[in-house]
Amino acid sequence: xxxxxxxxxxxxxxxxxxxxxxxxxxxxxxSESQHILWWRLEPSVEGRLKPFxxxxxxxxxxxxxxxxxxxxxxxxxxxVETHDTAGMVRGTVERVPDPVFLRxxxxxxxxxxxxxxxxxxxxxxxxxxLGALHAVMSAIHRTIAFDTDPTDAATTAxxxxxxxxxxxxxxxxxxxxxxxxxxIPARYxxxxxxxADGVADQxxxxxxAEAKVPHLGWIGFDPANSISTTEAxxxxxxxxxxLGAAPIRGSRRGGGGEKLDVRLRVxxxxxxxxxxx
Amino acid sequence: xAGAAFDEMNGSGSGTDGVRPPYEALSAWLKQQPPExxxxxxxxxxxxxxxxxxxxxxxxENETSERLIPFDIIPRLLTKAEWSFLExxxxxxxxxxxxxxxxxxxxxxxxxxxxxxxxxVYRNPHYRLEVKDIPIPHDIxxxxxxxxxxxxxxxxFYVLExxxxxxxxxxxxxxxxxxxxxxxxxxxxxxxxxxxxNYPDALLATLRSVAPESVARDxxxxxxxxxxxxxxxxxxxxxxxxxxxxxxxxxxxFVKDERVYMRTTQGPTRVDVIYRRIDDDFLDxxxxxxxxxxxxxxxxxxxxxxxxxxxxxxxxxxxxxxxxYTYMPEIVxxxxxxxxxxxxxxxxxxxxxEALSHVLAHLSELVVKxxxxxxxxxxxxxxxxxxRELDEFTRKLKHNPENFIAQPTLSLSTCPTFVASGxxxxxxxxxxxxxxxxxxxxxxxxxxxRVALKEGSLVVNSSxxxxxxxxxxxxx
Numbered sequence: 247x248x249x250x251x252x253x254x255x256x257x258x259x260x261x262x263x264x265x266x267x268x269x270x271x272x273x274x275x276x277s278e279s280q281h282i283l284w285w286r287l288e289p290s291v292e293g294r295l296k297p298f299x300x301x302x303x304x305x306x307x308x309x310x311x312x313x314x315x316x317x318x319x320x321x322x323x324x325x326v327e328t329h330d331t332a333g334m335v336r337g338t339v340e341r342v343p344d345p346v347f348l349r350x351x352x353x354x355x356x357x358x359x360x361x362x363x364x365x366x367x368x369x370x371x372x373x374x375x376l377g378a379l380h381a382v383m384s385a386i387h388r389t390i391a392f393d394t395d396p397t398d399a400a401t402t403a404x405x406x407x408x409x410x411x412x413x414x415x416x417x418x419x420x421x422x423x424x425x426x427x428x429x430i431p432a433r434y435x436x437x438x439x440x441x442a443d444g445v446a447d448q449x450x451x452x453x454x455a456e457a458k459v460p461h462l463g464w465i466g467f468d469p470a471n472s473i474s475t476t477e478a479x480x481x482x483x484x485x486x487x488x489l490g491a492a493p494i495r496g497s498r499r500g501g502g503g504e505k506l507d508v509r510l511r512v513x514x515x516x517x518x519x520x521x522x523x
Numbered sequence: 524x525a526g527a528a529f530d531e532m533n534g535s536g537s538g539t540d541g542v543r544p545p546y547e548a549l550s551a552w553l554k555q556q557p558p559e560x561x562x563x564x565x566x567x568x569x570x571x572x573x574x575x576x577x578x579x580x581x582x583x584e585n586e587t588s589e590r591l592i593p594f595d596i597i598p599r600l601l602t603k604a605e606w607s608f609l610e611x612x613x614x615x616x617x618x619x620x621x622x623x624x625x626x627x628x629x630x631x632x633x634x635x636x637x638x639x640x641x642x643x644v645y646r647n648p649h650y651r652l653e654v655k656d657i658p659i660p661h662d663i664x665x666x667x668x669x670x671x672x673x674x675x676x677x678x679x680f681y682v683l684e685x686x687x688x689x690x691x692x693x694x695x696x697x698x699x700x701x702x703x704x705x706x707x708x709x710x711x712x713x714x715x716x717x718x719x720x721n722y723p724d725a726l727l728a729t730l731r732s733v734a735p736e737s738v739a740r741d742x743x744x745x746x747x748x749x750x751x752x753x754x755x756x757x758x759x760x761x762x763x764x765x766x767x768x769x770x771x772x773x774x775x776x777f778v779k780d781e782r783v784y785m786r787t788t789q790g791p792t793r794v795d796v797i798y799r800r801i802d803d804d805f806l807d808x809x810x811x812x813x814x815x816x817x818x819x820x821x822x823x824x825x826x827x828x829x830x831x832x833x834x835x836x837x838x839x840x841x842x843x844x845x846x847x848y849t850y851m852p853e854i855v856x857x858x859x860x861x862x863x864x865x866x867x868x869x870x871x872x873x874x875x876x877e878a879l880s881h882v883l884a885h886l887s888e889l890v891v892k893x894x895x896x897x898x899x900x901x902x903x904x905x906x907x908x909x910x911r912e913l914d915e916f917t918r919k920l921k922h923n924p925e926n927f928i929a930q931p932t933l934s935l936s937t938c939p940t941f942v943a944s945g946x947x948x949x950x951x952x953x954x955x956x957x958x959x960x961x962x963x964x965x966x967x968x969x970x971x972x973r974v975a976l977k978e979g980s981l982v983v984n985s986s987x988x989x990x991x992x993x994x995x996x997x998x999x
Contacts, residue, residue, distance in 0.1 A: 265777055265779075265820070267778065267809060267820045267821045268809075269809050269810070294780065296781075298827070300653070301652035301653050301655055302652070308781075308821075308824050310779070310780075310821075341655075342652060343641065343645050345641060345642050345645035345646050346645045346646070346652065348642075348645075348646055349645075349646050349647075349648060350648075351648075400813075400814075489813060495808075495809050495810075495813065496809070497808055497809055497820035497821075499777075
């Protein structure tokens with residue numbers, strides 16, 4: 247499938263903000279399941295944009311506007327050719343050894359409730375880890391209601407689990423907490439998802455998890471959709487949790503209140519005429 | 524246990540009773556003084572300290588009240604021979620720590636060679652992936668180390684723990700000496716005491732030596748503090764003053780084009796070396812904890828670009844881990860080719876099932892510590908624990924064994940200490956401060972002696988009611 251992604255994140259401050267500094271994880275890499283046909287990352291204001299690779303092999307940019315800014319947009323646009331690999335993650339850049347992905351982080355720490363849940367639904371993890379992970383994924387999908395209201399970027403797995411609600415980020419954190427409890431390395435993926443129902447305009451990017459299954463390798467699990475990853479998924483960055491893979495982390499001085507406006511369109515590319523100049 | 528302890532003055536517990544030679548003059552002097560003398564001198568000492576303003580905030584108390592760390596007016600003495608031995612051992616250990624850190628953030632040969640289990644490194648939250656393969660100026664990671672040493676016999680010293688993050692306490696070492704010199708000039712006349720007051724010069728020389736290679740001018744050094752609400756803020760301001768460098772908080776620093784600047788009245792000044800007294804977690808909200816207001820956004824970018832030296836380096840916390848500590852004898856041998864001069868306390872790694880069952884069966888005899896704990900928090904001293912505390916630790920150990928290590932309850936040496944009942948033996952440890960520069964390793968003779976003021980107590984941490992003593996290394 248050829249997917250066109252257009253993702254704009256607009257920041258509007260009450261007054262000009264100084265010393266704006268951002269780390270952008272907005273550049274996907276090639277793997278067996280995806281090939282980047284073209285991709286552009288464009289801030290709307292002049293500034294210093296410096297690429298680097300982080301510890302996980304994510305392509306990152308440091309971005310610092312040259313002048314105080316009141317209103318600016320980070321835009322990415324590009325086409326990605328994707329292939330269904332039945333959830334298998336191959337041909338990715340792997341910089342970090344597997345045991346790292348067993349670490350608990352504040353966002354993915356399990357409590358007794360999550361541990362009990364994971365042990366119950368993943369009880370055959372030593373015999374059949376793949377089956378156990380699928381069981382855990384569908385149990386999370388059934389148990390946690392999709393709800394954008396009660397959680398935010400700082401919500402932990404345990405908080406979302408006890409609420410019984412959350413967004414893809416929360417479901418992914420819960421899945422990671424469960425997998426790690428079962429002794430299976432797991433990681434957070436931020437990226438994009440092409441919806442089968444034809445709805446191209448979305449509120450936010452997507453998130454899912456990857457777990458390292460013995461003899462199979464990394465497998466993508468998308469608990470929000472209760473599926474393994476398919477050709478509808480475009481993988482951008484990985485981390486131990488949301489913070490390690492966040493599309494944009496930033497800081498600023500001054501500026502007062504902030505208004506954030508995200509425009510995201512994930513569509514099949516053939517519907518459109520490519521506008522690259 | 525306390526009854527069997529080795530007393531550094533009268534030699535009891537070592538099989539040869541009688542005042543040991545280094546203490547002869549001190550012991551005679553102690554006997555000569557009239558009973559009220561010590562009380563008078565102690566109130567004078569307290570006055571000095573209050574005037575200087577040494578205070579210490581204790582975490583976990585209801586009010587964040589500041590109080591004086593109790594100071595004991597009787598010095599602890601070490602002979603030149605004892606110190607030379609410790610000094611050689613400390614230099615070797617810290618050289619090994621630096622080589623170990625360089626290796627695990629680089630080629631990882633010690634993991635491949637099976638010196639340390641990969642899991643212990645990779646699963647450790649203090650192993651900072653963010654600095655893997657990032658060149659560090661002059662390959663020095665632990666610029667300032669505080670190595671805690673305990674003594675159990677005339678020639679038996681053990682390293683209790685390595686503090687390679689932001690060890691504190693050196694201001695007490697310096698202030699204790701200053702106050703002692705004012706209180707007891709006659710005692711200094713009778714002993715040749717090696718000086719410690721050159722520590723700030725040694726620290727500054729160390730920090731300047733590790734400036735990025737690209738810095739052509741005189742390097743600019745600053746001390747970064749979390750601010751006045753930190754328990755060690757007094758020490759931060761004290762040291763900045765002694766070093767003659769700026770004491771800065773995060774808001775005084777900013778990063779532009781991967782360079783760190785501080786705001787000064789003369790405009791922005793480029794900073795080359797930051798002696799930071801804040802933890803990795805708070806250093807840069809763009810990379811570590813996003814809610815940190817103590818850190819400098821972008822500082823990790825400047826660090827990655829090699830434009831600033833952070834002392835200590837990012838990621839040294841892994842060598843404070845008490846499970847990693849248990850591998851130090853092998854680490855020293857692997858990186859220096861020599862056997863460790865300073866021994867480790869024999870330690871059970873509760874992550875190993877056999878060790879765990881031993882620990883659970885002998886809990887009331889052992890000291891149990893959290894692998895990432897510090898300051899005497901989250902620790903069990905078996906022989907002094909109540910039934911309830913023992914039960915609680917049994918539960919914790921079973922639930923999360925890899926989080927703990929256990930050690931025999933060492934009978935720490937005692938030193939004469941002035942307490943309510945007069946002069947009595949109290950248990951002590953020693954924290955020497957080891958400075959690693961690009962040019963050499965520097966250690967001022969002695970360090971901070973911490974003393975457990977409660978009779979029989981083995982916990983010397985100031986956060987747990989411990990006090991301090993001046994430590995004299997005798998030159999002659």
